[in-house]
Amino acid sequence: MRTLTAVLVLTSIATAGERLIDARGYLLVQTQVNGKGPYLFLLDTGATSTVVVPEVAEAAGLAAEGQVSLTTSTGEHAASRVPAAEIRVGSAAARAEVLIDPLRAVRLLDRRIGGVVGQSFLSRFPCLIDYRHRRLWLGDEAAARGQALPELLVAQREGERMIIPAEAPGRRPVQLVLDSGAPALILYCGADCPNLETAGESRVDTDTGVSRGRQGMLASLEVGSLRIARPKTVVLDGSREDGLLPAQWFSAVYLGPGNVVGLAR
Numbered sequence: 001m002r003t004l005t006a007v008l009v010l011t012s013i014a015t016a017g018e019r020l021i022d023a024r025g026y027l028l029v030q031t032q033v034n035g036k037g038p039y040l041f042l043l044d045t046g047a048t049s050t051v052v053v054p055e056v057a058e059a060a061g062l063a064a065e066g067q068v069s070l071t072t073s074t075g076e077h078a079a080s081r082v083p084a085a086e087i088r089v090g091s092a093a094a095r096a097e098v099l100i101d102p103l104r105a106v107r108l109l110d111r112r113i114g115g116v117v118g119q120s121f122l123s124r125f126p127c128l129i130d131y132r133h134r135r136l137w138l139g140d141e142a143a144a145r146g147q148a149l150p151e152l153l154v155a156q157r158e159g160e161r162m163i164i165p166a167e168a169p170g171r172r173p174v175q176l177v178l179d180s181g182a183p184a185l186i187l188y189c190g191a192d193c194p195n196l197e198t199a200g201e202s203r204v205d206t207d208t209g210v211s212r213g214r215q216g217m218l219a220s221l222e223v224g225s226l227r228i229a230r231p232k233t234v235v236l237d238g239s240r241e242d243g244l245l246p247a248q249w250f251s252a253v254y255l256g257p258g259n260v261v262g263l264a265r
Contacts (some may be wrong), residue, residue: 018090019133023110023154027129027180029136031117032088033098034060039114042106043129043136045247045255047118047181048159050087051079051099053107056114060085064100087121092138096120121159122255126260129180132251146254148228149262151224158241162255166245167222170195176223177243178261184232185221186213187243196233226265 021028021040030038033052036059049070052062057080064080080100097120107113128142129135137145155162156175157167161228163175174187196216214235228249247253254262 009118015220017130017133017137017141020129020134020136022134023113025183026109027131027134027136028110028113030187031115032086033115034062034086036060036087038116040110040112041115041117042109042113042180042181043122044116044118044179045122045127045129045253046114046161046177046181047116048120048161049099050096050116050118050121051101051103052085052115053103053113054100057082057098057100060263062098062100065087068099070099070101076116079172083115087117089117089121089136089138092125094124117252124161126257127255129247129253130251131248131253142254143256145252146256146260146262149252149264151263153224153261153263155259157259162259162261163241164223164261165244168217174242176240176243176252177253179244179246180253182244182246182248184215184234185218185245186234186236188236188241189243195234197230223263226263 018029020043027043028040029043031041032038033056039056062082062085064082066081067078068081069076070079082098082100084095085098086093103113104115106116125138126143126146128137128146153164155164157163162178164178165173166176167173196214196218216233217230219230220234221231223245250263250265252264256262
C-alpha cells in the first residue's frame with residue numbers, strides 16, 4: 001500500500017477569500033486543473049491526495065502513468081496516477097500529483113463535483129476555512145486570521161494530514177485527524193471504545209463511501225480547552241489512526257506552518 005503524498009512547487013499565494021458552496025454539510029470550492037475549469041471540488045482536509053474524475057482528467061489533458069492504492073475510510077481500491085498537474089484555487093497554485101477516480105460516493109452529494117482538493121495541495125499554504133461565512137483563505141491572509149482564533153494547538157502530522165489530541169470520558173486520549181469530509185466523530189476502536197448513549201447499528205455514509213458501524217453519542221469530547229457536549233459518534237473497526245474529528249463542528253478552522261491548528265466554536 002502506498003502513501004499518497006505529492007511533491008509540489010509553490011507558484012503563488014491567495015490573498016483574498018474564496019467562496020465556499022455548501023453541499024449537505026460538505027464544502028465545495030471552484031478549482032482549475034491545468035488551466036481548465038473552474039470545476040467544483042470537494043474541500044477535504046482529511047484526504048491526503050487531490051483527485052479528479054475521468055471527465056475532468058480528459059478535459060485537462062491528463063495522462064495517467066500507472067496506478068496506486070487509494071485508501072479511504074471505507075477501504076482501498078486502485079486509482080490511476082498522474083505525476084503532476086497544476087491545481088489552482090483562486091490565485092493559489094501548485095503542481096501536484098493527481099489521482100483519477102470516478103468518486104461515485106462523493107458525487108452523490110452533488111453531481112457537479114469534479115474532484116477533491118486534498119492535503120497534497122492545501123498543506124502547501126496556511127489555510128483557513130471559515131464555516132460561518134463560507135469562505136476559504138490560503139496564504140498570508142489565512143495566517144493572519146488563523147493566529148487570531150481563540151484556540152491554538154500544536155498538532156502532529158501523518159503524511160500531510162493534521163492530527164490533534166482529544167479526550168473522551170472513560171478512554172485514553174485519542175489522536176484525531178481534523179477532517180472536513182467527516183460527517184460525525186469517527187472512532188476506530190472496536191471494543192476499546194467508550195460507552196455511547198443510544199447506541200445502535202447504523203449505516204455510515206461519508207464522502208468516500210459507505211460502511212457499517214455502531215452509532216450513538218459520547219457524553220462529551222474535549223479538544224484543547226473546547227468541550228463538545230454529546231457529539232454524534234460512529235465506531236468502526238480499527239485503522240492506523242484513532243479517528244476523525246469533523247471540521248464542520250467549528251465556526252473556523254486554521255491549518256498553519258509549524259503544525260499549528262486554530263479552532264473557533
